[in-house]
Amino acid sequence: MAKFDSAKKFLSHLKEQTPSPRYALLSCGEHVRIDPLVREITKHLFPSDIRKSLETVRMRGKDLKQRELVRFLDDTKALSLFAQARLFWIRDADQIPAASLDDLLSALHTCSPEIAIVFTCNKIPATHKLRKMLQKDSLFLELKPLEGADLKRWTIARLRAAGVTRFETRVPELLMEIGDHSPDRIAPLAEHIALYAGDALIEEKHLFEVFITHPHPNEFTLIDVIARKDVAQVEKLIQELLSTGKSPFLLVSMLGRTIANYIALGTLQDEGKSPTQIQTQLGLKPWVIKKTTEALRHYPKWKREKLMYALLKADGKLKNKSLGPAAILSELAYEMRP
Missing domain, CATH: 1.10.8 (Helicase, Ruva Protein; domain 3)
Known part of the structure; x- marks a missing residue:
């Protein structure tokens, strides 16, 4: 009896079984990881020559009731020399009606050799009959979230x-x-x-x-508050953003994008480019150009160059962990004041 939490160990276990198991249960809360694992599990349930013509039948656990259950049980017991190999993939296995479970579990041990059943779900209680039986048979894989x-x-x-x-x-x-x-x-x-x-x-x-086309509203607010020189509010917003799990690197990059807009737009303005030419060249939305133009009144060329230096310094400090993220962001915000 074993519960596996490693796909590699589980697949190795399936490979060692003789004859090949006819069923397995996979619990994983991340859908994108389930499909490739079902494909790998299938390799250990059917020989390669049979897999070429294998039919996969997808079902939902909640649909296995009364008439559908009877039809499903008949399909799993169909014995014929010319029967096509089939994989029944039952998603949301934790939602199989309780009234259907006993008949379903009994059928697992009498499956036709041409039939295999893979149950998948996001999560299944330790007390669930399906889990208890497949865990007893060492055919249960429960994957933890990737971190x-x-x-x-x-x-x-x-x-x-x-x-x-x-x-x-x-x-x-x-x-x-x-x-x-x-x-x-x-x-x-x-x-x-x-x-x-x-x-x-x-x-x-x-x-x-x-991807970053619409930053969090507080990020816009942070830039506005920096422009207003409201030190207390800047500190508060930085703490709020960090406490919600926002990456300090992402925040520095966001502030860096603002600084880059200041520098690029300011340079083009210094060259005498028209608003239309600036928008075409930078590819910025009109509201971004308007907001940046308003801020540029407070940032002459020498100050824009100083901003880039402050950004590089903040990025370096984050990577070297020379200060806490909040302190580094506060320092950068201070340097960005008009």
Whole structure:
């Protein structure tokens, strides 16, 4: 009797079983990880020559009641020399009606050799009959959410699977931040950035260009409060943003984007470019140009250059961990005052 929490160990266990098991249960709260695991599990339930013509039947646990259950049980017992091999993939297995469980569990031990059943769900209670039986048979895999270094390795692998092989060091971490550390959100972001960049090197700025179009309202407020020189409110907002899990690197990048807008727009204004030319060249939305133009009245050229130096200094301090994030952000905000 065993419960596995490692996909590698679970797959190795399946491989060692003779004859091959006819069923398995996978619990994982991250949907994007389930599909590839079901494919891997299938490899250990059917020989390679049978998998070529394998039919996969997808069902929902909640649908296995009365008439549907009878039909399903008949299908799993169909014995025929010419029967097509089938994989029944039952999603949301924790929602199988209680009245159906006993008949279903009894049927698992009498499955046709051409049939295999994989149950998947986000989470299943330890007291659930299905879990208790499959755990007793050592056919239950429960994956924990990916975190920290494991999530970073997964994100890097996802980028490479999407065709992104060249990227700056901090790109995976930024992608994790933008995706709220959720594999289900990170996966489509990785595919999106792959389409955006093609074979080019993915830089941090690309992530901001593609994904960070609407910062958190408090981030806009932070810039406005900095412009008003309201030190107490700046400190309060920084603490609020950090306490909600906002990455200090992301906040510095957001402030850096504002500084970059100041410098780029100011330079073009100094060159005598018209508002239309500036908007075309920078690709900024009209409201961003208006907001930046208003702020530029307080930032002459010498001060804009000083802002870039302050940004680089803050970024370096964050990477070297020479001060706490709140102190570094407060220092940068102070340097950004008009």
